[in-house]
Amino acid sequence: MTIASTTQLICFAVLATTVVAGALGVVLLPNVVYAAFLLAGVFLSVAGLYLMLNASFVAAAQVLVYVGAVNVLILFAIMLVNKREDLAAIPGLALRRLVSGLVCGGLFVLLIRVAFTTPWGSGPEPVGEEATIRIGEHLFSDYLLPFELASVLLLMAMIGAIVLARRDVFSQDIATGEGVDQGLIEKARTPLLLDRSPR
Amino acid sequence: MVSTSAPGSAPGLDAAAGLDLQASFETLLQGAGLSAGTAHLLWLPLPMLLVLVAAVIGVLVNVWLERKISAAVQQRIGPEYAGALGVLQPLADGLKLLFKEDIIPARADGLLFTLGPVLVLIPVILSWLVVPFGQNLLISNVGVGIFLWISLSSIQPIGLLMSGYASNNKYSLLGGLRAAAQSISYEIPLALAVLAVVMMSNSLSTVDIVNQQSGAGILSWNIWRQPVGFVIFWICALAECERLPFDLPEAEEELVAGYQTEYAGMKFALFYLGSYINLVLSALLVSVLYLGGWGFPIPVEWLAGWLGQPIDAPAVQVITASVGVVMTVLKAYLLVFLAILLRWTTPRVRIDQLLDLGWKFLLPIALVNLLVTAGLKLAFPAFFGG
Numbered sequence: 009m010t011i012a013s014t015t016q017l018i019c020f021a022v023l024a025t026t027v028v029a030g031a032l033g034v035v036l037l038p039n040v041v042y043a044a045f046l047l048a049g050v051f052l053s054v055a056g057l058y059l060m061l062n063a064s065f066v067a068a069a070q071v072l073v074y075v076g077a078v079n080v081l082i083l084f085a086i087m088l089v090n091k092r093e094d095l096a097a098i099p100g101l102a103l104r105r106l107v108s109g110l111v112c113g114g115l116f117v118l119l120i121r122v123a124f125t126t127p128w129g130s131g132p133e134p135v136g137e138e139a140t141i142r143i144g145e146h147l148f149s150d151y152l153l154p155f156e157l158a159s160v161l162l163l164m165a166m167i168g169a170i171v172l173a174r175r176d177v178f179s180q181d182i183a184t185g186e187g188v189d190q191g192l193i194e195k196a197r198t199p200l201l202l203d204r205s206p207r
Numbered sequence: 208m209v210s211t212s213a214p215g216s217a218p219g220l221d222a223a224a225g226l227d228l229q230a231s232f233e234t235l236l237q238g239a240g241l242s243a244g245t246a247h248l249l250w251l252p253l254p255m256l257l258v259l260v261a262a263v264i265g266v267l268v269n270v271w272l273e274r275k276i277s278a279a280v281q282q283r284i285g286p287e288y289a290g291a292l293g294v295l296q297p298l299a300d301g302l303k304l305l306f307k308e309d310i311i312p313a314r315a316d317g318l319l320f321t322l323g324p325v326l327v328l329i330p331v332i333l334s335w336l337v338v339p340f341g342q343n344l345l346i347s348n349v350g351v352g353i354f355l356w357i358s359l360s361s362i363q364p365i366g367l368l369m370s371g372y373a374s375n376n377k378y379s380l381l382g383g384l385r386a387a388a389q390s391i392s393y394e395i396p397l398a399l400a401v402l403a404v405v406m407m408s409n410s411l412s413t414v415d416i417v418n419q420q421s422g423a424g425i426l427s428w429n430i431w432r433q434p435v436g437f438v439i440f441w442i443c444a445l446a447e448c449e450r451l452p453f454d455l456p457e458a459e460e461e462l463v464a465g466y467q468t469e470y471a472g473m474k475f476a477l478f479y480l481g482s483y484i485n486l487v488l489s490a491l492l493v494s495v496l497y498l499g500g501w502g503f504p505i506p507v508e509w510l511a512g513w514l515g516q517p518i519d520a521p522a523v524q525v526i527t528a529s530v531g532v533v534m535t536v537l538k539a540y541l542l543v544f545l546a547i548l549l550r551w552t553t554p555r556v557r558i559d560q561l562l563d564l565g566w567k568f569l570l571p572i573a574l575v576n577l578l579v580t581a582g583l584k585l586a587f588p589a590f591f592g593g
Contacts, residue, residue, distance in 0.1 A: 011244055041372060045319070048365050064351045068358040076361020076394070080387050083368045087384060137350030140411065 019060060026053040044086055048079045062134035065143060254346045258335050266483040268540075270297035273547050280551040304479070307472035315469065316373040323370025324470070324477035330359040331485045338491050339413050341501050341531040352412040353405065356492065357398050360447060360485075364390040367456070367466050370478075374469040382465020385558060386456035389446055392565035393453075397443035399573035400436040403580040404429055404496050407592035413492075417500030419592060425504040430497045432591060435576045437497045439569055441542075444489035446565070448482060451550040455558055486546060487539060494538035501531030 030050040034043045051074040058067035098104070135142055147155050229250055236246035271286075271294055278285025286293030311317050334356045339345040349355060364387040371383015405411055407429070408419035420428050430437050446453040457465035467478050494500060503510075507527045511518045518527070556564070584591040 011248060041319075045365070045369060052362075064349060065354070068351045068354050072354075072358035072361050075365065076358065077391065080361075080364050080368070080391060083365065084384065084387055087368065087372055087380065140350065 016060065019056070023053045023056045023060070026050070027057070040086055041083075044079065044083050047082070048075050051075045051079060062136050063139060064137070065140045258338075258346055259332065262332065262335055262484050262487065263480075265487040266480055267297040267301075269483045269487055269543060270300060272540075272543065273550075276544065276547045277551045280548070301476065304472060304476040307475075309472040309474065310469075312375060312469050315375045319369050319373035320469075321474065323366050323373060323466075324474045324481070326366030326369060327363055328366075328477050328481040328484075330362040331481050331488060334359045334488055335484075337413050338488065339417060339495065339500060340535050341528045342414065342418075344501075344528060344532065345414065348412055348414050350412055352410075352414075353401055353416065353492070353496070354411045356488075357394070357401065361390070361394060363485075370470070371466040374466070376469050378462045378464075378468045379466050382456045382462050382468070385462075386449065386466060389449070389453065389455060389561060389565075392562055393443040393446040393569070396439050396565065396569035396573040397447065399570075399577055400433075400440040400443065401496065403433060403436045403573075403577050406577070406580055406584060407432065409592055413495050413500075417495055417502065420499045421502045421506060424502065424506045424509075425499070428497065428499040428502070433497060433576070433580070435572065436580075437493075439573050439576065440496065441493060442564075442569065444493060445546060445549070446561070448486045448489055448546075450486065450546055452553040452556050453561060454550075454555060455561055458555060486543060490539040490542035490546070491535065493542050494535060498538045501535045503530055503534055507531075 027050055030046045030053065033046040034050060037043045037046070051070065055067040055070040055075070058064075058070060232250055232253075233243065233246040236249060237243060241249070274293065274296060275285045286296035289295040289299050311320055336346050337349060337352045337355055339348075367386040367390075368383045371379045371381075371386070374380070404416060408416045410416065410419075416429075449456050455465075456462075457467060462468070467475060470478060507530060508518055511523055511527070516523050518524075580591065
């Protein structure tokens with residue numbers, strides 16, 4: 009066995025273990041902050057697996073998009089609302105866990121079955137460094153429609169976020185007809201301190 | 208630092224034509240009775256170690272410069288007793304941090320508290336993988352090159368959030384959140400500025416980006432073709448390094464020290480090291496992207512031609528390679544000097560000003576810059592990359 013193949017085997021074992029253990033941790037840990045950090049670990053390990061498949065551009069994009077943007081935003085949201093309080097007890101928790109465990113187990117068995125019955129050919133040759141160019145060509149030719157649809161979807165999500173965040177622009181105070189914004193709160197109608205000066 | 212087997216044939220310093228340090232090292236070891244595999248295995252860590260040592264020495268120089276320049280700006284003398292002109296002061300600082308007690312606050316989350324600084328430092332060091340000091344003088348000429356740096360630098364906010372959260376301190380958490388917000392906001396104009404350069408050089412590889420600027424010496428550097436991109440990139444790099452005027456995550460008047468508040472000893476030193484390595488790295492990448500990388504203001508090929516020397520001769524190769532390393536480091540440290548001067552002369556921006564600058568000014572400008580670059584590339588392919 010050569011050095012290269014041994015290294016590859018060790019890397020694969022480490023990455024695969026991290027992905028599986030990390031994913032289980034994301035689902036099973038009660039602490040949501042730990043789960044979010046483990047999710048970052050899982051995304052990084054998946055990027056490592058892409059790297060082992062000679063898809064360096066996809067790996068870098070995975071790190072940039074999932075770790076750098078998605079996961080940071082998840083963490084951001086968690087930390088902005090994190091209140092360190094116990095969740096209210098859910099009725100029938102044991103039954104719910106049992107059912108979801110059964111569903112996941114069934115899905116797992118199905119995937120194992122598919123993995124063992126599919127005739128895995130050797131697939132196309134990895135193109136290595138050429139991949140970036142090939143991805144670009146595909147995005148602008150036969151995958152143009154999905155690409156544009158995805159961008160329209162993202163645009164819609166962005167506009168939706170702006171509408172939700174800037175309610176002040178779109179809503180008015182019922183009594184006065186002014187926009188509901190910080191200024192309205194600051195302009196307190198009733199004085200907070202009574203005026204005791206002689207008139 | 209000297210890696211070889213770079214793909215593609217480049218004029219001048221091609222590995223096949225002249226010196227090949229890797230091959231000569233391995234033949235030397237094989238001559239001593241080792242197998243080819245072992246020789247290769249012994250070679251592999253050498254470039255990485257060399258770059259790591261270079262990065263740490265770069266930080267020491269940086270700390271010394273920071274102390275001396277800040278002293279000069281404030282009309283002080285600065286460190287002067289530790290070695291000549293205080294050059295050993297950074298070492299003394301490092302030793303002090305090494306011997307300090309390693310404190311983990313009582314109600315802090317020990318695991319995340321320890322992991323945070325490590326996660327901040329590792330991506331920064333990994334990014335040195337793609338910094339070229341010469342045609343073949345880099346650890347790995349990976350195809351995704353500069354994109355690798357952008358994606359690696361996006362891991363950093365996770366470490367900052369982690370340490371901010373784990374410290375169990377309001378200031379730390381606010382600092383961590385600010386760091387993440389700042390880093391996300393400035394990554395986008397940064398990536399767009401890089402994209403404009405990449406569009407001109409038709410490649411993400413740092414070596415190709417430098418080679419594309421090496422046609423006519425100083426006149427062909429990207430800074431003349433991408434002046435707006437250069438300014439955007441520099442502002443964003445400063446913001447990513449959390450240097451003043453953008454050091455809001457650790458603004459001492461507001462947040463004590465931000466996410467570093469609870470840290471002491473070696474864990475604090477990791478943050479310190481990370482931020483300075485990141486500054487040197489950013490300066491190196493600015494010089495690679497916009498200032499011609501290892502290129503001398505007059506191309507060395509012309510100089511060798513005028514002196515009647517063959518460019519492939521080993522002696523000439525050693526000289527040109529040294530000139531390349533010196534030029535890269537010189538350009539980078541000129542930019543570091545600028546960053547330090549900016550730190551000690553400009554006031555800090557407010558957080559709303561920072562986010563406004565990022566989203567409402569730099570992002571549109573970067574998009575327009577990209578559009579104009581694309582248009583110019585189509586109109587004048589000879590000057591803006593075909």
